[in-house]
Amino acid sequence: GDSVTQMEGPVTLSEEAFLTINCTYTATGYPSLFWYVQYPGEGLQLLLKATKADDKGSNKGFEATYRKETTSFHLEKGSVQVSDSAVYFCALLAAGSYQLTFGKGTKLSVIP
Amino acid sequence: SAVISQKPSRDICQRGTSLTIQCQVDSQVTMMFWYRQQPGQSLTLIATANQGSEATYESGFVIDKFPISRPNLTFSTLTVSNMSPEDSSIYLCSGRGGFQETQYFGPGTRLLVL
Numbered sequence: 001g002d003s004v005t006q007m008e009g010p011v012t013l014s015e016e017a018f019l020t021i022n023c024t025y026t027a028t029g030y031p032s033l034f035w036y037v038q039y040p041g042e043g044l045q046l047l048l049k050a051t052k053a054d055d056k057g058s059n060k061g062f063e064a065t066y067r068k069e070t071t072s073f074h075l076e077k078g079s080v081q082v083s084d085s086a087v088y089f090c091a092l093l094a095a096g097s098y099q100l101t102f103g104k105g106t107k108l109s110v111i112p
Numbered sequence: 113s114a115v116i117s118q119k120p121s122r123d124i125c126q127r128g129t130s131l132t133i134q135c136q137v138d139s140q141v142t143m144m145f146w147y148r149q150q151p152g153q154s155l156t157l158i159a160t161a162n163q164g165s166e167a168t169y170e171s172g173f174v175i176d177k178f179p180i181s182r183p184n185l186t187f188s189t190l191t192v193s194n195m196s197p198e199d200s201s202i203y204l205c206s207g208r209g210g211f212q213e214t215q216y217f218g219p220g221t222r223l224l225v226l
Binding site: 034036042043044045046049089093098099100102103104105 | 113116118143153154155157160204214215216217218219220
């Protein structure tokens with residue numbers, strides 16, 4: 001079946017550090033890929049998405065590239081801020097499926 | 113994009129009682145979903161809310177425990193029935209405009225059962 005594997009957290013970084021959160025997936029066909037962010041005490045917000053191979057999704061300084069050859073969709077940001085502290089979820093929507101498949105989430109804490 | 117609101121945002125309930133959570137979307141969506149997120153965990157799909165018919169439940173979830181209504185394309189309710197402390201979770205409503213379109217989430221309802 002479809003699955004998403006994210007790097008284990010929690011991740012603690014200093015402000016202005018470089019962020020990478022790894023995400024790999026298993027799915028048949030060509031899924032759409034998403035990163036959602038959940039700030040403390042809130043629901044999930046869509047951060048970025050990519051719908052086909054080599055697409056790069058970007059938003060708020062975050063970016064991720066859909067790599068079909070490595071089945072990956074790693075999240076990156078060049079300089080994190082304290083306000084980026086949240087839980088990040090990688091997710092996929094398989095072609096022909098109605099159901100999102102989520103990773104377990106990675107908690108990021110950014111310290112001043 | 114779709115904006116999704118939920119009521120209540122949080123509640124503390126006694127064992128054995130029931131709570132109904134309301135979900136309102138600001139635009140018509142084809143698909144609506146209810147998820148549960150236990151503390152520190154990822155999301156688990158409870159069911160797909162179908163307009164005008166019975167919801168489609170995922171394995172491990174049953175209608176008697178989690179009755180769902182969806183009278184139109186913008187509104188749905190989830191009831192958590194005969195609650196126990198194990199039902200303490202965040203319940204999230206979600207909507208999608210079409211089959212392969214982006215899925216949006218409400219802010220969640222934080223439920224504590226004593």
